[in-house]
Amino acid sequence: MKKLKFIGVGGAMNLELGGNCCYLKDGDNLLVIDACEDATKKLVEEDAFKGVKNIYIAITHTHYDHVAGLGILIWYANFVYKIKPTIIYKTFRYKCNLKKLLKITGVNKKHFNLIKDSDFNMDGLTIEFKKTMHAPELQCFGFMFSDNKGKYYYTGDSNDVKYVRELCNDDSVKTIYCEVATETFDVHIKYDDIKDLSKDKLVLMHVNTMDLYNQIKKDGFSVGL
Ligand SMILES: [Zn+2]
Numbered sequence: 001m002k003k004l005k006f007i008g009v010g011g012a013m014n015l016e017l018g019g020n021c022c023y024l025k026d027g028d029n030l031l032v033i034d035a036c037e038d039a040t041k042k043l044v045e046e047d048a049f050k051g052v053k054n055i056y057i058a059i060t061h062t063h064y065d066h067v068a069g070l071g072i073l074i075w076y077a078n079f080v081y082k083i084k085p086t087i088i089y090k091t092f093r094y095k096c097n098l099k100k101l102l103k104i105t106g107v108n109k110k111h112f113n114l115i116k117d118s119d120f121n122m123d124g125l126t127i128e129f130k131k132t133m134h135a136p137e138l139q140c141f142g143f144m145f146s147d148n149k150g151k152y153y154y155t156g157d158s159n160d161v162k163y164v165r166e167l168c169n170d171d172s173v174k175t176i177y178c179e180v181a182t183e184t185f186d187v188h189i190k191y192d193d194i195k196d197l198s199k200d201k202l203v204l205m206h207v208n209t210m211d212l213y214n215q216i217k218k219d220g221f222s223v224g225l
Pocket residue numbers: 011012020063065066157206
């Protein structure tokens with residue numbers, strides 16, 4: 001799997017680092033992971049749509065910092081590029097929630113497709129939505145990607161530090177994109193709880209403060225950007 005390209009690595013209120021959002025471009029396929037408020041603008045600036053025929057969107061959970069730009073992304077794909085994006089989902093409830101969210105924000109259902117995670121295959125890259133602990137009132141997922149070289153985990157927003165530590169010891173997992181914050185606040189992974197893990201394997205993201213961002217860089221971790 002190619003490296004995910006981040007267009008923002010900030011937590012919900014870290015305006016400086018931008019909404020946590022990334023993409024993967026492979027041939028004429030574009031996979032967008034989460035849609036922060038200005039996702040479309042940033043994807044355009046990065047030329048991410050160039051030569052693209054298929055757009056897939058995977059949303060970790062429906063907190064505003066991860067879905068605020070979803071409608072614009074769908075409209076832009078349809079009206080500017082004549083591409084109907086495909087949104088990947090896991091459970092029936094999650095699919096209904098995404099459809100409801102798009103309906104009440106005026107996005108016509110004819111402008112997007114929905115497929116189950118098990119039906120997604122982007123030139124050999126697959127995705128499995130894994131339920132994770134974050135906001136109890138929402139369905140929240142991490143993504144386990146697989147290809148012929150191994151597995152790659154994207155935590156989404158999560159406080160499941162135990163699972164991250166477990167994956168770090170699993171040789172089949174090549175990269176872990178891991179969210180971090182200064183404290184858990186009951187919903188996030190505290191940086192201090194994972195800072196002893198492999199700097200080769202972890203790519204950190206969703207950083208809530210600039211002080212933490214600077215500390216992470218100083219300690220030698222890669223941050224999405
Ligand atoms: Zn978030």
